[in-house]
Amino acid sequence: MVESKILRDKNIVIGVTGGIACYKVLDLIKELRKLRANVYVILTKNALNLIDKNEFENVSGNKVQIELFDPDLNYKDYIKKNKPIKHISLADIADLFLICPATANIIGKIANGIADDLLSTSVMATNAPVLICPAMNVKMWKNSILQENVDKLRRLRYGFIDPEYGILACGYKGIGRLANLDRIVERIKTTIERRSDLKGKKILVTAGATSEEIDPVRIITNKSSGKMGVYIAEDAFLRGADVTLIRGINSIEPNYHFKDIKVHSVKDLFNTIKNNIKDKDVMIHAAAVSDFTINNKSKNKIKSNENLHLELTPTTKIFENIKKIRKNILLIGFKAEYNVGKKVLVDRAYDLLKSANANIVVANDVGKKDVGFNTETNEVYIIDKNKKVKHLKLADKRIIGNKILDNI
Numbered sequence: 001m002v003e004s005k006i007l008r009d010k011n012i013v014i015g016v017t018g019g020i021a022c023y024k025v026l027d028l029i030k031e032l033r034k035l036r037a038n039v040y041v042i043l044t045k046n047a048l049n050l051i052d053k054n055e056f057e058n059v060s061g062n063k064v065q066i067e068l069f070d071p072d073l074n075y076k077d078y079i080k081k082n083k084p085i086k087h088i089s090l091a092d093i094a095d096l097f098l099i100c101p102a103t104a105n106i107i108g109k110i111a112n113g114i115a116d117d118l119l120s121t122s123v124m125a126t127n128a129p130v131l132i133c134p135a136m137n138v139k140m141w142k143n144s145i146l147q148e149n150v151d152k153l154r155r156l157r158y159g160f161i162d163p164e165y166g167i168l169a170c171g172y173k174g175i176g177r178l179a180n181l182d183r184i185v186e187r188i189k190t191t192i193e194r195r196s197d198l199k200g201k202k203i204l205v206t207a208g209a210t211s212e213e214i215d216p217v218r219i220i221t222n223k224s225s226g227k228m229g230v231y232i233a234e235d236a237f238l239r240g241a242d243v244t245l246i247r248g249i250n251s252i253e254p255n256y257h258f259k260d261i262k263v264h265s266v267k268d269l270f271n272t273i274k275n276n277i278k279d280k281d282v283m284i285h286a287a288a289v290s291d292f293t294i295n296n297k298s299k300n301k302i303k304s305n306e307n308l309h310l311e312l313t314p315t316t317k318i319f320e321n322i323k324k325i326r327k328n329i330l331l332i333g334f335k336a337e338y339n340v341g342k343k344v345l346v347d348r349a350y351d352l353l354k355s356a357n358a359n360i361v362v363a364n365d366v367g368k369k370d371v372g373f374n375t376e377t378n379e380v381y382i383i384d385k386n387k388k389v390k391h392l393k394l395a396d397k398r399i400i401g402n403k404i405l406d407n408i
Helices: 002-007 020-034 053-060 075-080 086-093 104-111 118-125 138-142 144-155 181-195 227-238 266-276 318-325 342-356 397-405
Strands: 011-016 038-043 096-102 130-134 164-167 173-177 202-207 242-248 259-263 282-285 292-294 312-314 330-337 360-365 377-384 389-396
Touching: 002 181, 011 020, 011 086, 011 118, 020 038, 020 053, 020 096, 020 181, 038 053, 038 086, 038 118, 086 118, 096 104, 096 118, 096 181, 104 118, 104 130, 104 144, 130 181, 138 144, 138 173, 202 227, 202 266, 227 242, 227 282, 227 397, 242 266, 259 266, 266 318, 282 318, 318 330, 318 342, 330 342, 342 360, 342 377, 377 397, 389 397
Parallel strands: 011 038, 011 096, 096 130, 202 242, 202 282, 242 259, 282 330, 330 360
Antiparallel strands: 164 173, 292 312, 360 377, 377 389
């Protein structure tokens, strides 16, 4: 009964494309209806070659939509009367948009902004989370163009429920079979549950590298791309939070519209934090802050044929000062080390937590392969005030970011 409440009265729009697995969607709809979800189906014309629309209408209880333009309607009169156009209305009512099965064709369309039928147009117009369930021949799934499209959509926050290994309809054996229906249902529930779990929370996130000027042309900085912090900000936004992102000027750009402030130096970052933290419930400090600033910064460009001696001065420890500014904020920070063992990494992260009176510190060893700066993956340890340690194995930074947000 508890589980059924997650989907009760939620509107799920399912786009069914011309994959041989389309018949499995009938059972999926039955399961969603048992969980009290409202299900609306869009069929592509190719899907109609494999299955009858009446079967979907019978199990969903709603009329199946196929055409972008209904041949029986006078659209000039329709528009004059301000009646809703189908693709806009379906896009607007959706709490979640599911494409199942998803062919290489529909994935390519979405990835490249092609909206030439009801399904692709509706996906383009929705603000709901979109889950894509690929099902196709193993060689098509492994095709480099298809994988580039999948990677692009993952970066844009389209969710994928990856295909499974097995014997395929074409006779091949490999990855390409539609994901198990239980997996799909669980992912739908998790996505809808997470969509608004941070609603009402005001979250400040810092990301990327600060930079300190040597002269008007040169700087000292670090290797941070800002991916971890920006991904956390994006996912907090998607989960309903009121997000403010403060990031280094060279960090990656966010894909969503929320308050986004660029900064240069540690001083800029700290001043911007102080100007934006007063009403915040949570701060996630993922910025890679410069440890030193230049004491003898030159006002003019330094000649390149001269020896250069820099006098470095330690910068303000921003993280350790946050609770002095806003006492009751939930404070999460990051601790990066290089080629150290787990015990040293955890101990140093815990020392940072205590010195800042933080709630959580997320620690990673950037000396490991595929961990840390300029990668799409990360492996972290989450340490709390009781020194309870949770290990998150190597995974996409978006997955890691969402698991960090689960602690709020």
